[in-house]
Every structure is written in C-alpha cells, then in structure tokens.
Amino acid sequence: MKTKFRKTRKFHTDKKLNDRTKLKNIHKSSRNSKIIKEDKKEDKSMVERRKEKRAVVELEVRYSSQESFAVEWITNISKGGLFIKSENPLPPGTPLKITFSVPGKDIPVQLEGVVRWSAPPTSPYVVPGMGIEIVKIDERSKKILDSFVDEILSSRRI
Secondary structure, X not given: OOOOOOOOOXXXXXXXXXXXXXXXXXXXXXXXXXXXXXXXXXXXXXXXXXXXXXXXXXXXXXXXXXXXXXXXXXXXXXXXXXXXXXXXOOOOOOEEEEEEOOOOOOOOEEEEEEEEEEEOOOOOOOXXXXXXXXXEEOHHHHHHHHHHHHHHHHHOOO
C-alpha cells in the first residue's frame, strides 16, 4: 500500500511578498464595496497611513453637524481620530462637534472633527460608518482621551 503525500502551500517569509499578498486579499474582499474618501488622490494604495495606533472600543457618541444631530457608537479610537459606526454616514469634509464619555471619568470628552471618509451600508463586507479626524480638542479633553487610549492599548499587550 502506497502512502500519498499532499503538497502543502508554501508560506512566504519575504516581507514584501507577504505585504503584496495582504494587499491583494484586501482588494479582493473590498472589490464590491464603496468607500468614499475626501481626497481621491490619496486612495492610490492600501498602505496604512494612520499616525496613531487604534484601540477597539464601544462608546456611545453624540455628534452634530450644521444639518443634523445623532447618537451612534464609536467602534475604534486613537489619539488622532475615531470611527463612528452609522447606517447614515455623513459625506467627507463634513465638520462635526463630538461628545462622548470615557468609562471612569465624570467629565465628557468634547472635540471637533472632520469626516475624512465614509462607508455607506451598501456592502456586507464593510462596516458602515465614517472615519473622523480630530481637528480641535481642548487640553482637558485631550488628556482624558490620550490616557484612555494608552490604557486600552497597554492592557491589550501580552
């Protein structure tokens, strides 16, 4: 009786090749999704451009623009921005006034931000919502936000 051996896939250790493979997979999964960016020129590559690390959270947020007021959920946050999950995301370029509370703090964080990109609820592969860049934050709120993000990021390191 002969034993058959299956060939297994070779995993590439070359970092550049792995990065290209990841980018191809990201592109394949988002092929049918629509993500609207404020500046189309920046969308030439799928390279991570964030300056700060993101922390996964679930915080209730209140925000207002000139046209509307809403209560939604922040699903990730960094020292420079946040993602608000929304079935009705606002268009890129929309300025917002944002307020949310951090667990364990009595004083809410208040800031101003701008919608940098939005993902409408058209694809099952993309969470609908909008990416917000923080453009104005007072010193007290900045200290609360920074310590909250640092605490989350340090607690998740093992």
